[in-house]
Structure formats: structure tokens, C-alpha cells
Amino acid sequence: MAKFQKHVFICVNERDADDPKGCCASKGGKDVASALKQKLHERGLKRIVRANKALCLDQCAQGVTIVVYPEATWYGHVTVDDVDEIVEQHIVGGKPVERLVLPPEKLTGIDPERAALVRKSPPA
């Protein structure tokens, strides 16, 4: 049902300066989002791949965080300097940039094998 062939969410969430988690805004999230959008346009991918600013992706310690759907590839500690490689190698070439990939053990969220998504009956 999608028209975007890939949908890339970049965290630009802002937390208070004294928040121990830090935030992607303070680590350059907006610059990464702008650079990604610009690069996609240069590659003729406007409206084919969308660079989408997102609020908190819940991986604050790994920021700047990006997630690419539909494949659900997560990247952490992304800088503007990584954008060309992400677009050329992954978005265009189909091969994730392994050095930036966040493995499952570094992601928040409950391991799918330990969590039952489907609960057939509503809560009492």
C-alpha cells in the first residue's frame, strides 16, 4: 500500500540540556535529516524515497538514530559525513552500511521471541 519505496526516519528529538539520555537534536539530527533529503533529491529519488524527520525513536543513547523501512534497518551515531554512504550503498545499492548498523542487543524494545504481540482477548 506504500508508494515510497523506502521511508527513512531520522530522529530530531530535543531533550533538556541536562537530560542524562542526551538527544538526537543535540548530536546533529536536523543536519543529518537535511543532508539526507538533499542527497536523495540529487540522486533523483524525491518522492521515491522519503527522508522523514521523527520525534523520539527511543534509542537516545545511540543518536543520531535512523531507521529505514520497510526493511527495519537501524543505524546509530550517524553524522552528516555518513549520509552519502547510506544513500549510495544502502538506499540505491541495497546493502546496509554495516559499520553503522545497530544490532538488536543495542536496541530498546523487547526481543520478539520473548514477546507475544497477539493477545486475542481484550484485558478484563
Place this chain on the structure above:
Amino acid sequence: MAKFQKHVFICVNERDADDPKGCCASKGGKDVASALKQKLHERGLKRIVRANKALCLDQCAQGVTIVVYPEATWYGHVTVDDVDEIVEQHIVGGKPVERLVLPPEKLTGIDPERAALVRKSPPA
């Protein structure tokens, strides 16, 4: 590579009041996001399914807009009253809520059949 079994993005983007496109914030995007988050927590799905605020999803005329990944199901004109049905029927039950689904012809983006995502050589 994902831990979230589903990742639901809700547009909360704000445009100027005189913008002819309108915006999801003015149509209740933040309330929809809060209701969805609350409902997921009540159903025991915290950190299994993430309700994530997003900036512009590029479907302003259809707001409040939501997209559910990894399946890439798009919903439009969503209100707080629709949240229970989306969670119970789609997120838990696996069946999209057809009356809210945005079909491809209503989505911005270029039809995948008309767009070549992969361009092997960089632009000259």
C-alpha cells in the same frame, strides 16, 4: 534487525494557520498520538509496538495521517475515536482497518512501477 514488532508513525506536523495544505497538528495529531500510546500500554504492548510522533509524512490533505511499518499500511483522517479499532483489529489482530486505509492513488509518492529506485551509476 528490529526489536519493535510494529512501528507506528503518527504525523504531528504543524504548519502556519494560513497554509492551504492544512496540517496534522491542527487536525488533532498530538491527541491521536497520545491516545495510541496509551492504548498500546494498556494492551501490554509497550516496547513491543512503538507509537512514534513524526514530522510531515507528506500526506497533509489526508491528515491526521498514520503509517504502520513494516507492512507500510497508511491511514488517513484518523481521529482519537479510531484508535481502539486500529489497535485491536490491526496491531493485535493483524487485519488493517479498511475504512481508514489510504489507497495508493491517494498517496503522494511516485508509483513504484514508474520509478526506478536503483540507479547503479552516480550522476555525472
